[in-house]
Structures are given as structure tokens and as C-alpha cells.
Amino acid sequence: MDFPRALDIDHSETLPRLPSWVTAGSAETLEDAAFLSGAALNHLYLLMARDDVPAALIRARLALRAAEACVRFSGRPERATALRDAVHFLRPGDLPGPGGEVYLSWRRAVARAVSVRSLGRALPTVEAGRIADCLAAGQGAPVNRAARVLEAMMATGRQEAPALILADAALSQTLGLDYLTPLLAAGLQRADLRKDGEELRRACHRAVVASVIETACLAVDLTRRAAQLQAVAPKLRAKGAGAAVEMFLTSDAVAAAALPLPPRAARRLCARLVELGALRELTGRDTFRLYGV
Template sequence: MNFLGDVSISDMRVVPRVPAWARPRSEAQSDADAAYLAGAALISLDYLVREAPAWAGVWRMRLALKSVVAASRLLRRADAETDLRDAHVFRSVGADPGPAGKVLLAWRRLASRSATLDEDVVRSIAELLDLKWDGALAEVLANAQEMYGSQRSAPTIAAELAASAYRARPDAELLAYWLADAVLAQKFHWPVPIPLLAGQILSPVLRTGKLGNRIRPGETGWGRAVFTAYAQAAADACDLGIDLDKRAGRLLEVAPRLRAKGSAQVVKLLLEEDGLPASWSSAKLSARGARRLFERLEELGAVRELSGRPTFRIYGL
């Protein structure tokens, strides 16, 4: 039963899993090994992106959230996933989202729009990241088009663009990660970028040397680190996809049983958004009706409560 008009249980696909041999190992790897792993893992991810599963929206939003949890460490913060989700879900229209909230908005924009390095778009991202736009960043962006047109591999270009942004403006490290994922998506011709590289900021794959210091864009070993990071990020993204595919399958299985007006819209949003507040409402569904609907979906094993609280609850796949 195609109850959403364009989404049904028949739209579910087999989600590829990155094989064990294509996942980064703990021991040191050569540049060639790292490039090979990145290529193999990104092929699986590319297949998944092109399948365009019904749950692609929530998948990208979860990856955006993961990226910002890691990126917040660069802001000398320790924002947890639940804190960031709360701040976003319950933020009033027009309210200041705060430093971490602005970073989340930047990565949500990355994960919800076509891959583009248009200056107006990138300037708006720089503003969210509290960066003053200047000639140095404009030049990085202008050179990005030349990089994109080269025949080098997508991860190579992503690493070089991130390094050029960091060299031009050491305070633009977060923007460097954002630009890397944007140009990677362009090279793969993905309709919407997938948040990947920033999610590995805290991972051992972006640490180097005996002390395990975090490697900065452009430092010695940066290229190999980026290849390894993309291999790990692609594997993590596919693993998340496998989990969401099962959860979305259950949601689409029970959806035809729902009788509440407006339930189809709720199901569609659950496939697109990281989480919805229990107080969500629409012209067809009151906040009280939505609460009952979410509780019913939870009873059916189709959604989870994400906040862990008895009040101000948030539901999602």
C-alpha cells in the first residue's frame, strides 16, 4: 500500500555493508593502502546514495549530528548528541541557536541541499561558523573550481581543498571539513552531500605520531589521513544505513494501520528528520493527537523516544 504517494514498504532496498577488508586497521598503512580502502568503501557508499532509500533524509541528518558532536570539540565544547538535538528541536523561530547550534545548522544545510560551492552559499556557511569572509577565502573558493575539474580522485581533491582553506585561514578549520564533503559530493555527482569527514575529528584515523595528536589540514600525512578517514566514515555511514533501513521498514510496515488524520505526514517527516517533538502539531493533527500517535508508534516498535525524559520527549527512527 503506497500510503504516502511516493514512499512505501516496496521502496526499501538492500543496504550495502562495507566489507571488513575495506575498513581501516589500527596499524599504520601506506598511502596506497589508504587510497585503496577509501576507494572500496566509497564505492559502497556511492551505491547506497544512488539507491535513494526512503530514509535518506534522516540518515543524512543523523550523520550531520554526528559531525557536529565531533566538531564541537574544536570550539572547546563538549556538546552531547542529546544536547544538540534538544537545542535544535525546541529552538523558537528566530532565536539565536548559539555557537554549537550554528555549527549544526551549517551541517544540516550541507546535508539538505545540492552540492554547490557557490560563493553566496559558502559565505552563509562561513557566517554560521563565525568566520569573517575575506579575499583569502574567496580565493580558496575560486581555486576549488579548478580542483574540481581535475582528473584526480575525489578524496584527493577533498583533502587538497581542506588544506588550502586551512592554510589561507587557520581559523577556518571547520569550514575546511565542510568544503571537503561538498567537493567530494560534486565529484561523485551526488544530488546532496553526505556529512562524513568532520565526524572523524575525534577518531584515531585523524591522529598521528606517537602522541596521537590530531592532524591539521595540510600537515605531513594529511592526504593519507583523509583517505583513511573517508574509508572509516563511509563504513560508518553504511552501518547506520543498515540500522535505519530496519527501523524504517518497521515504520512503513505499521503505517497503513494508523488511523489518525495527519499520520502520513508524521511518517514522512520521521523518514526525513532526526527527531520530532511529542508536541508536534499540524492543521490535521493536534499536539495531543500527535502525542498519542507517537506513543502508539513506540508501542508498535516503529519509533524510539530519543531524549530519555518523561517530559519534552522527542521521537525518531
């Protein structure tokens, strides 16, 4: 039985930190904002490229944050807990509701490498040609391209989630990341989405800096937690435990029923991993529980 290799050191302690002049920087001009966001994005690129960083898990957690922001922009009341429930406890034939649909779109958008086809799966109501145009939105730096995509999509009356997904896709692609890394939604305000031109670019630069700061902190936390899960994996004897561990290392949350084990064995495995400090139970409920790193 193959398990992820246990880590001998806490790699979260070796991750590079954002310099203080980025985290405490004040952007008085568009040029200042662009300089700070460029430094932040360079840090993010190096961080997400590290083998010891659970990049898929980070993207999954950021997708939930982005979905929560989009639902808030639309005036709906659902927050992260409700969005998780709407997606993870869907029964065959059920609909996830508007908030759940937004979360599903973000989950699908981060699950596969950025392409017209993968984004088409995430955004089935957006024409493939429109997606291709967004991914080829001219020349320029990552944030400027993302702002152009966001402005163009919002000008056509698109909903916030498709516009922000495509803007983040353009940003990630221009940055050289294979997978969409959600940054803009969580850092923008609802009023920012009505801006255009230089004002929108400045808002996007500020959003990127704020989101990268949060993502860097998240990476430290999840790298440490992922290392703990990998360390205890060899102690698990249940058949299918290796595949279950991989699910936890790449997913924001997992229901025991979704694991590739018999129901009772799946519940025992989750309880054991919580006992070992390798997982957290995310709902605080006695039933319909969800587990995550």
C-alpha cells in the same frame, strides 16, 4: 490519505556489505590508503543511490555526528543530546549557542543539493566566491580534492566546521553525489586538522574508510527501521499523519510540537508509533521529548 508504501521484505538484509579486505585493511602507504578509501567510496555511492535506503535520514544522522565532532574539536562540552536540544527547542528570538550554530550549519548543508547557494545558507559568514573556489578545487580524485579544500580553509584561520563542511561538499560533489554526505569530521582527529600535504591526504583517506564503515552499518539499521515505519503507516488515521511520517523518514529527530497536527494529536501519534516499534524516544525524559527512527 497517502502514506509511504509498506515494504514486504526487510531490505536491510539485502544491502551489500563492505568486503572484509576494506574493513580490516591496513594502509601502510599513501597508495594503500587511497586504494582502500576508493573502494569504500564506491560502496558508499552504490549504497546511497538505492531507492530502498533512506538517504536523507542517513545524511541527517551523519550531520549530527559531524557537528558533535566539530564541537569537540573546538573544545566545547556539548554532545549529541545537547546539540539536538539546542536546535529543536529554540524559541523565536533565541540563539542556539555556539554548539547549536555548528549543528544548524551541518543540518542546512545536508538538506539541499550541493551548490554555492545552498552552502551559502549553511555558512553565511563564508563569501560566495570562496565557496565557489572550494567546489572547483582543481582536478583529481574525491579525497585529494577534499584534502586540498580542508588544507586551504584551515590555512586561512577558518573554524573547523566551515572547513570540514566545504571539504565534505567537494568530496561528495566529486564522487557524484547530489547531496553532501558528511564523512571527514567524524573520522578525523583534532591533530589531523593541523597537517598538510601528504600527511593530511593520508589522514583523510583513513577518515573516509572509517566513516564509510560506520555509515554502512548505520544504513542497515536505518533501512530496517524506516521499513518498519512505512509498514505501520497505513494504520495511522490522524489527519496529517502522512506528512508526519515523511518528517520522521528524513530527519534525525522531531519534536511532537513540530508535527503538522494539533498538539494533543501529535503527542498521541508519537506515542502510538513508539508503541508499534516504529519510532524511538531519543531523550529518556518525560517532557521536552524528541522522536526519531
